[in-house]
Amino acid sequence: MLDYNQLRSGVVFIYNGQPYEVLESNPLKMQQRRPVMQTRMRNLLTGAVLQQNFHQNEKFEEADIEKRKVKFLYSNRNEFWFCQENDPSKRFTFQEELLGNKTKYLKPNMIVDALYWNEKYISVSTPIKMDLKVVEAAPGLKGDSATGSTKAVKLETGTYINVPLFINEGDIIRVNTETDEYVERIEKA
Numbered sequence: 754m755l756d757y758n759q760l761r762s763g764v765v766f767i768y769n770g771q772p773y774e775v776l777e778s779n780p781l782k783m784q785q786r787r788p789v790m791q792t793r794m795r796n797l798l799t800g801a802v803l804q805q806n807f808h809q810n811e812k813f814e815e816a817d818i819e820k821r822k823v824k825f826l827y828s829n830r831n832e833f834w835f836c837q838e839n840d841p842s843k844r845f846t847f848q849e850e851l852l853g854n855k856t857k858y859l860k861p862n863m864i865v866d867a868l869y870w871n872e873k874y875i876s877v878s879t880p881i882k883m884d885l886k887v888v889e890a891a892p893g894l895k896g897d898s899a900t901g902s903t904k905a906v907k908l909e910t911g912t913y914i915n916v917p918l919f920i921n922e923g924d925i926i927r928v929n930t931e932t933d934e935y936v937e938r939i940e941k942a
Contacts, residue, residue: 755815757790757807765797765816765868768805772797772816772870781806797868797875800851816870823867823877825859835877838864845874855879857912858930879930884939885909886925893918903935 755766764775773794782788789806796803797818807813822838831849833856836842849856858879859865868876889907903915908928916935920926923942926935 755813766813819869820866821869825863890922
């Protein structure tokens with residue numbers, strides 16, 4: 754059982770019979786009142802984000818979720834198809850709304866972790882940092898580098914992010930998939 758103060762970012766627990774992942778949590782103590790834990794959490798079955806306050810007398814069951822390796826196959830009409838890593842005949846799908854921001858970084862034949870709960874797959878998780886190739890980049894203008902300017906580039910997954918002006922088409926860059934931010938250049942074209 755989890756206490757209210759153990760609800761930290763990344764913890765998965767059962768709330769109202771469904772698995773939730775804590776996105777943010779902040780302890781709050783107001784004058785002459787009992788402390789509460791303000792949480793922002795995502796329902797792993799529906800993808801809905803909920804804000805909830807929990808009191809110190811509440812306890813929660815930790816979700817028994819198993820991580821399994823799966824392969825991303827393709828996407829078609831807001832459906833994302835996966836299969837088990839070693840058995841392509843066992844396929845399953847997720848709707849785009851359920852996966853949310855993770856869909857921007859999925860590449861065909863990419864191995865990702867899938868969350869398995871109650872005899873079914875409920876979500877996937879992409880790595881926090883990924884190396885991706887830049888497929889479209891406008892040239893940086895001479896003289897713009899003094900201000901620390903950025904430009905938008907298109908990655909191999911079709912996602913656009915802002916990068917420094919020295920990044921060119923064909924470069925491989927590292928991207929933080931949680932914040933959609935450029936981290937560093939890995940390989941120059």
